[in-house]
Amino acid sequence: MGSKAKIAEGPRLFIRRSRADDAPLLSSWLEDPEVRSYYGFGGAPAAGEKSQGPGGTFLIVAKDGDHPIGFIDLECLGFRYDITIAIGDGSYRGKGLGEEAMTLAIEYAFRELDWNHLGLQVFGHNERAIRLYRRLGFRTRRRMKDRILFEGKRYDWLFMVLARDRWDARNAADPDPEGAGKE
Numbered sequence: 613m614g615s616k617a618k619i620a621e622g623p624r625l626f627i628r629r630s631r632a633d634d635a636p637l638l639s640s641w642l643e644d645p646e647v648r649s650y651y652g653f654g655g656a657p658a659a660g661e662k663s664q665g666p667g668g669t670f671l672i673v674a675k676d677g678d679h680p681i682g683f684i685d686l687e688c689l690g691f692r693y694d695i696t697i698a699i700g701d702g703s704y705r706g707k708g709l710g711e712e713a714m715t716l717a718i719e720y721a722f723r724e725l726d727w728n729h730l731g732l733q734v735f736g737h738n739e740r741a742i743r744l745y746r747r748l749g750f751r752t753r754r755r756m757k758d759r760i761l762f763e764g765k766r767y768d769w770l771f772m773v774l775a776r777d778r779w780d781a782r783n784a785a786d787p788d789p790e791g792a793g794k795e
């Protein structure tokens with residue numbers, strides 16, 4: 613793998629640009645029932661050059677065996693910058709790897725891409741994801757009740773935002789990592 617492909621590295625994982633031949637893997641992760649139920653916004657993100665732009669699709673690779681476990685998508689939507697994460701390999705969820713991957717991707721977006729905020733969409737019942745996002749400093753900007761109809765059920769839809777200055781202040785001050793109930 614070329615050194616340019618790897619964009620960030622932490623203790624337990626690294627993040628690299630996706631390649632065209634990652635497409636089947638990305639699609640297979642969307643077949644996972646948990647990912648499907650929480651990532652109901654569309655199909656698999658584009659892989660390889662199709663995904664390039666100001667952001668792109670990146671693979672999260674666990675360092676134990678260089679094993680790809682999920683993806684992060686960074687997308688520039690006009691004046692909005694969005695981030696999406698899914699750990700597709702269920703055996704790697706709930707071990708703090710989502711937090712490590714998000715931290716690396718947020719740093720990359722704010723430092724390398726010079727974005728000044730990140731937004732994300734999440735279903736209201738995805739408590740694990742919302743806890744993670746709040747720990748990272750994301751705050752709910754909009755909540756639409758029963759907005760999502762997915763497999764016959766209605767769910768709230770949340771739009772959460774993290775401003776770069778908030779991220780910087782959080783890291784400088786090392787505040788309450790749980791967000792202390794602030795919205």
Ligand SMILES: CC(C)(COP(=O)(O)OP(=O)(O)OC[C@H]1O[C@@H](n2cnc3c(N)ncnc32)[C@H](O)[C@@H]1OP(=O)(O)O)[C@@H](O)C(=O)NCCC(=O)NCCS
Pocket residue numbers: 646647650651682697698699700704705706707708709710711712733734735738740741743744
């Ligand atoms: C949502 C998602 C990204 C969260 O990533 P994750 O790695 O599973 O979650 P975290 O990094 O927050 O860790 C989860 C738990 O492990 C705990 N944890 C943290 N570090 C840990 C470590 N080193 N060892 C063990 N557990 C750890 C955390 O405290 C957390 O517990 P809590 O939720 O009770 O607070 C991931 O579960 C996922 O991809 N889910 C399916 C798709 C999805 O929902 N995507 C989001 C769509 S908006």
